[in-house]
Amino acid sequence: MTIIKDKRHFSALMRDTNSAFLPSDRQEEATVEVGFVLQQHFSLASFTAAVDTLVTANLVCTTPLFHYQTYAAETSPVLSDLGIEIAAQGSLSTLINQPLPDLLIICGGYRCSTQADAALTRLLKLADNQDRLIGGLWNGAIALAHAGLLDQLSCALHPDNHAYMREQFPKVKVSEQVSIIEGKRLTSAGPMSAMGMMLQLISQLRDKDITRAIREIISCDQLSESSHVRINQPGDNPCLPQNLRDIMTLMAANIEEPMSVEELAVCTGISRRQIERLFQNHLETSPGRYYLELRITHARRLLLQSNESITNIALASGFVSTSHFSNCYKDYFGASPSHAREQAKKMDV
Incomplete structure (x- = not known):
């Protein structure tokens, strides 16, 4: 196929809508590797919100920006909070014995254990030593706290776990915000904030044009108290x-x-x-x-x-x-x- 040099450029409002179908003028960048560690009873909604954001980022660009894999914190398949099993692509042992992803995210949930896991703690400390981005969904921040990776830092997690975090980890600053990115740490409290956290990260790693294009696709039905919500239109x-x-x-x-x-x-x-x-x-x-x-x-x-x-x-x-x-x-x-x-x-x- 012969690509013809584009003679016209979309104005700002319509550029985001069409970005996935335009010839790329960006220099090719390395794909960011993302690893999701699934704990037993992890929040499926939080996990899929984060993944959906990454997949949509790939859709609005001509070259893939992200590649993700799943890893079982214990055994695979991993049982989610909805009773749906997810077959993880790897385990903690496979993660430790291979190059770690650029971003490692611990997927927690309402019924996930709050106790320390020696293998997970070891993995997180290894990721920290390799200067990786490390995150937590729902109450995944607790695993980071057990590894000492949130000392003197702010974190977001589900309100049900605030009291436990404050009691057990006094050096961690528990925030009332739903998501936080501070340095190399990113944490969120639930499904909607997981999406917001990933959008903020993409904006930092890539650029705001990509983030706007993602929002154009995934935010057409933003939450409202009314059940009669119309699909968002340009006007x-x-x-x-x-x-x-x-x-x-x-x-x-x-x-x-x-x-x-x-x-x-x-x-x-x-x-x-x-x-x-x-x-x-x-x-x-x-x-x-x-x-x-x-x-x-x-x-x-x-x-x-x-x-x-x-x-x-x-x-x-x-x-x-x-x-x-x-x-x-x-x-x-x-x-x-x-x-x-x-x-x-x-x-x-």
Whole structure:
């Protein structure tokens, strides 16, 4: 496949949505190795939240950023807190006898033992001697405390374990925060904070653009007390003026037959000049460019997720001709629609 140099760059708001499908201009970096040590009755939700963040990081980049493996603290398969068994890929003995991962995370849970484990303590001290990143999920911080790796440091863990940690490890600063990264130590108290902790780590190890792109995928249904929560849309950002959000909503609802700026002005009751200022001041782009990026993103989703013909996709995305659509797609994604679809199918095999 011949990659064509991209002639256009997405504006900030739409770049995160499309980052996984853009030609990479980053220098290739070494993959970060992550090892998850699963204790008996570990929190499956916390573990999967952390793993999901890493896997999504790989999805939004053209080269894998992370590789993870699981290790049983005792025997495999490991029983999670939900009664679901996970077949670990290794054990503590295999970890000690091989190069340690860049990041070692102890996965705790509500019913995990709080007693010291000699083999786990040995592993953690070895990781500390090798200057590795070391973390704990739920009450995984307790294992770090037994190894003396949290002395004079702050840590986050499930509230049910705060009293025990304060009583048994007076040198450890138990925090009320749900997640903390301090130096080479990272700890979190539950599933949502596990995800937040990993996002913060990725931001530190890589860059904030990648973190924003991950959030775009995994934070579409953020928790709310209401059960009637709508999927997040580009125009839902409460930091944007309401009239700009109204325009963005109108654009999203009129992809197949795009509205002119004049029509948008009539529908919203503000002038064309005001609309242009709103987009420039808050999104650092023009209304026309944002609308085109919205439509080309819509087309990309249809192209890679359906078997519709390229002609039908072009029409459904508001393009007057297949050739115009193909040229725009090449300009943004560096490959023709047909080549992009072929490559996507190869990856699925």
